[in-house]
Amino acid sequence: MAASIIDVARRAGVSTATVSRALRGLPNVSEATRERVLRAAEELSYTISPHASSLASGRTGTVGVVLPFVNRWFYSQVVAGIDSVLRANDLDILLYNLGDERVHERFFARMPLRRRVDALIVLNLPLSAAEREALVSMEVPIAVLGTRIPGCWHVSIDNAEGTSTAVRHLINLGHRRIGMITGAPVDPRGFTTPIVRQHTYRTVLAQAGIPYDPDLEAPGHLGIKEGASAMSRLLSLPDPPTAVFAESDQMAFGALRMLSRVGLRVPEDVSVIGFDDHETAELLDLTTIAQPVAHQGELLARQILDALSGASEEPSRVVVPTELIVRGTTGAAPVARPRYQTVSLPRPGPEPDQHSRTLAR
Amino acid sequence: MAASIIDVARRAGVSTATVSRALRGLPNVSEATRERVLRAAEELSYTISPHASSLASGRTGTVGVVLPFVNRWFYSQVVAGIDSVLRANDLDILLYNLGDERVHERFFARMPLRRRVDALIVLNLPLSAAEREALVSMEVPIAVLGTRIPGCWHVSIDNAEGTSTAVRHLINLGHRRIGMITGAPVDPRGFTTPIVRQHTYRTVLAQAGIPYDPDLEAPGHLGIKEGASAMSRLLSLPDPPTAVFAESDQMAFGALRMLSRVGLRVPEDVSVIGFDDHETAELLDLTTIAQPVAHQGELLARQILDALSGASEEPSRVVVPTELIVRGTTGAAPVARPRYQTVSLPRPGPEPDQHSRTLAR
DNA sequence: ACGGATGATGTAAGCGTGTACATGCACGGC
DNA sequence: GCCGTGCATGTACACGCTTACATCATCCGT
Numbered sequence A, B: 001m002a003a004s005i006i007d008v009a010r011r012a013g014v015s016t017a018t019v020s021r022a023l024r025g026l027p028n029v030s031e032a033t034r035e036r037v038l039r040a041a042e043e044l045s046y047t048i049s050p051h052a053s054s055l056a057s058g059r060t061g062t063v064g065v066v067l068p069f070v071n072r073w074f075y076s077q078v079v080a081g082i083d084s085v086l087r088a089n090d091l092d093i094l095l096y097n098l099g100d101e102r103v104h105e106r107f108f109a110r111m112p113l114r115r116r117v118d119a120l121i122v123l124n125l126p127l128s129a130a131e132r133e134a135l136v137s138m139e140v141p142i143a144v145l146g147t148r149i150p151g152c153w154h155v156s157i158d159n160a161e162g163t164s165t166a167v168r169h170l171i172n173l174g175h176r177r178i179g180m181i182t183g184a185p186v187d188p189r190g191f192t193t194p195i196v197r198q199h200t201y202r203t204v205l206a207q208a209g210i211p212y213d214p215d216l217e218a219p220g221h222l223g224i225k226e227g228a229s230a231m232s233r234l235l236s237l238p239d240p241p242t243a244v245f246a247e248s249d250q251m252a253f254g255a256l257r258m259l260s261r262v263g264l265r266v267p268e269d270v271s272v273i274g275f276d277d278h279e280t281a282e283l284l285d286l287t288t289i290a291q292p293v294a295h296q297g298e299l300l301a302r303q304i305l306d307a308l309s310g311a312s313e314e315p316s317r318v319v320v321p322t323e324l325i326v327r328g329t330t331g332a333a334p335v336a337r338p339r340y341q342t343v344s345l346p347r348p349g350p351e352p353d354q355h356s357r358t359l360a361r
Numbered sequence C: 001a002c003g004g005a006t007g008a009t010g011t012a013a014g015c016g017t018g019t020a021c022a023t024g025c026a027c028g029g030c
Numbered sequence D: 001g002c003c004g005t006g007c008a009t010g011t012a013c014a015c016g017c018t019t020a021c022a023t024c025a026t027c028c029g030t
Helices: A005-012 A016-023 A031-043 A050-057 A073-088 A101-110 A129-136 A159-172 A192-207 A224-235 A249-261 A279-283 A293-309 A352-360 B005-012 B016-023 B031-043 B050-057 B073-088 B101-110 B129-136 B159-172 B192-207 B224-235 B249-261 B279-283 B293-309 B352-360
Strands: A062-067 A092-097 A119-123 A142-145 A153-157 A178-182 A217-219 A243-246 A271-276 A287-290 A317-320 A323-325 B062-067 B092-097 B119-123 B142-145 B153-157 B178-182 B217-219 B243-246 B271-276 B287-290 B317-320 B323-325
Touching: A005 A016, A005 A031, A016 A031, A050 B050, A062 A073, A073 A092, A073 A119, A073 A293, A073 B073, A073 B092, A092 B073, A101 A129, A119 A293, A142 A293, A153 A159, A153 A293, A159 A178, A159 A192, A159 A243, A159 A271, A159 A287, A159 A323, A178 A192, A178 A224, A178 A249, A217 A224, A224 A243, A224 A249, A224 B279, A243 A249, A249 A271, A249 A279, A249 B279, A279 B224, A279 B249, A293 A317, B005 B016, B005 B031, B016 B031, B062 B073, B073 B092, B073 B119, B073 B293, B101 B129, B119 B293, B142 B293, B153 B159, B153 B293, B159 B178, B159 B192, B159 B243, B159 B271, B159 B287, B159 B323, B178 B192, B178 B224, B178 B249, B217 B224, B224 B243, B224 B249, B243 B249, B249 B271, B249 B279, B293 B317
Parallel strands: A062 A092, A062 A119, A119 A142, A142 A153, A153 A317, A178 A217, A178 A243, A243 A271, A271 A287, B062 B092, B062 B119, B119 B142, B142 B153, B153 B317, B178 B217, B178 B243, B243 B271, B271 B287
Antiparallel strands: A092 B092, A287 A323, B287 B323
16 A cells, blocks of 8 residues: 555654645745655655545646647647646646547547646647537636637647748749649538638639639648549649649658659659658658647647746737748749740650640540 | 536435446436436536546546657557557546656656556656566556566567568578668667567578678667668678668668668669558558557557456466568669579669779768 | 345545644744 | 744645445335
């Protein structure tokens, strides 16, 4: 049987109240007494019972982290960021992986985190209004990544800015047929991120005077394989794109693989730009929009610390910058644009016609 | 203020004991009463206080998961596997990321999980004898991945078998100069996995009559970049390897990148085999030894369930099989072996001499 | 018709802390 | 020498639940 506070009190020759005070570093305990208590606790290898402590004090020392997919690179990276700062402040992490829809529903039906955590961190989870309401009703500070919930702390990247940077990069390289591989397009609960990015993609094209073509938007569901098949769909268009913006690096990887399968060169025939700066992006020399992933986790955790310490009453909102990382998968458009018209193409490579034929097959 | 069991009892017109029984589905509660209690709880949107419950019952409904790196693919995948089965049994996950050495030490100094979890899952964490002892002294079931702790449940792959399969694959392709990119070679606490793999690598080579050359073992620290620099070290040897076994796919990725940087073809000039079957391996067409990662997490969780239910008293040990996945990064050795001596090489490619010169530079 | 099962429910004692309040003590100013 | 102050410590209740035990009604067999 593990030692309780009573054992420590007895051994130190004081009351349990004094033990409690001494152990938590409260004032009004003489140095000699504190010393004795600490020694007694040490000798009994006493560990406080978190449940009793929580029950009595109302504080749990635990933060719930709710997310859709622990096993995806992005989320695991964010969790690592969260962990690093919460751990340093002796807060534990209770992990809730709500990717499965039934698990998701069950979570909101039973609210297992109510009374169990001091604060909540919600990562990029599509939530209905009722679900948002349910979270807020827990009456603990909430920090949200991506989505926005009124009254909650907030961290996100500027998706519109990142997207327009990506699309403009392609336009500046002379591309006019620019495809987009989108993520999670028909989720009824609505990830807001894909919506914003898709909207921005259309807006930027329109601003550049490029006509809108719905066929150039292919859903990729954020996975490598799905990215590949989205790419193949784009390639099978009568007039396939010369550049593709994939809204996640993973989908861009799939696209790259598909391109190499069908024998198209990157970036000579098709340019590809991703989003995230996944650890593998550098490996594959993928041009991408970098976002500081682990850092966002740290920021969320810091917000929680602020909220718990009461340092700042008003929930803050942080928008972290994205950055265009130009690597080897984006280049000048292959079709002759005005400034290239008089220049002969330096390499043999497939002709545009031949190119189209390959794709149309 | 959230409703307590007393409120529910009052509303249902019964005692708190009956509420407790009804809510947990215990027998000896009439259907009518149970119905009334459930409705009352529903109407008050009552959530049980886990702390009070734990304090009273001694059960926490929580499993601690201790691991070195949440943000690495392998571990996040295992966590997802664990989560899927624990979640289905209403067990929560308390995550402890002990990658940082100071965090690790602090964890074992304070044992914050004592009294806080019903069971423990330890993923592949290097532990001193004292630390193992400390975990066991928590007196809860422990399931361990990779390492072995006496008296604990155990899941692992057969590292010796996987490694020898990989190395034999290279030998069968005619390779005699076979390098190995190793992980975490000098960790004083000792990850056992790299040790077993390195040992097996040497043994298999010896069995094939290939002389031992310590220069062919390059530490890669399990990262992509480190894998790349390990590869460059191997390439700078006077007599560089024609094949490389990287004991993780990530290091293999780095190796591939380095090879393509220096202009060597894979597998014509150098063969590469990895370990894990990382999601990106298929993308890069990497030959590798596949291990069922998420499945191992599920197995660990199942062992915990068995232990908690008292189904099987004796801790079990499960060894899951690995599988050689042959893809495009391994091929016949470029140097002329007896059976190739009279055959002319089909492609132009760099001559062996030229090859060596490139590398020695 | 009556004793004893059997099943439904209530009573109350913990579980191990935190903390408001009471207590006791030393000290200093008048 | 007395009283108020401030600090160190003890007392005891609350936190919200589980559960052993007591109680009570019901029902069955003889």
